[in-house]
Amino acid sequence: MAEARKLWIEGPAGRLECALRVACPARAAAVLAHPHPLHGGTLHNPVIFHADRELARAGWTTLRFNFRGVGTSEGTHDDGRGEVDDLAAAASWLRGVAIALPLAVVGYSFGSWCAIRHAASDRGVAAVVAIGLPVRAYGIREIPRTGRPLAVVQGSDDEFGGPEEVRALLGRADPPGELTVVPGASHLFPGRAAEVAAAVLEAAERGLARGR
Incomplete structure (x- = not known):
């Protein structure tokens, strides 16, 4: 597995701090978006x-990044609007590195909602994996049409959206999404990061297979 290399890329509000792992050979690529910037979310979030590490071990080239105003990323928090643009910049940059590879977008909590909204406007995304989709926090009633395979990894005891709420949303999505439930886990997945990572890899692999 490649070591993570720290770098900066140009974003819409200034430079974005990133961590890149380049697989050799690479099978696919993924950009990963962290939880809410105002609640401690950074690219170093354990989940x-x-x-990121699980995907890299499986031969994926990966890019984690800090949203605007986090760490050494420039700009200020934009309540999820500009952050979707940050994600778009990161995905575009990664395509230039992982040329011709299918690209998945992975997000956790705040980052998961950013990932879904980004995929709705980016035809270059091959699959989306949302971890801990914060249904109640954002009043999510519908999933934007992405036209891409969507998977959600949700704790059975998630305070911001239980499995039944998520399952109902995914059933109405276009195309319908799939749900993986982590038993006994809350929104923060304490002590379960490795288990979540394995579920993310499986979901991403299935998503790419479905999208072919």
Whole structure:
């Protein structure tokens, strides 16, 4: 597995701090978006870090990044609007590195909602994996049409959206999404990061297979 290399890319509000792992040979690529910037979310979040490492071990080239105003990323928090643009910049940059590879977008909590909204406007996304979709926090009633395979990894005891709420949303999505439930886990997945990472890899692999 490749070591993570720290770098900066140009984003819509200034430079974005990133961590890149380049697989050789690479099978696919993934950009990973962290939880809410105002609640401690960074590219070093354990769930995002473990998911990144699991994908890299499986031969994926990965890019984690800090949203605007986090770490050494420039700009200020934009309540999820500009952050979707940050994700778009990261995905576009990664395509230039992982040329011709299918690209998945993975997000956790705040980052999961950003990932879904980004995929709705980016035809280059091959699959989306949302970890801990914060249904109640954002009043999510419908999933934007992405036209791409969507999977959600949700704790059975998630305070911001239980499995039944998520399942109902995914059933109405276009195309319908799939749900993986982590038994006994809350929104933060304490002590379960490795288990979540394995579920993310499986979901991403299935998503790419479905999208072919």
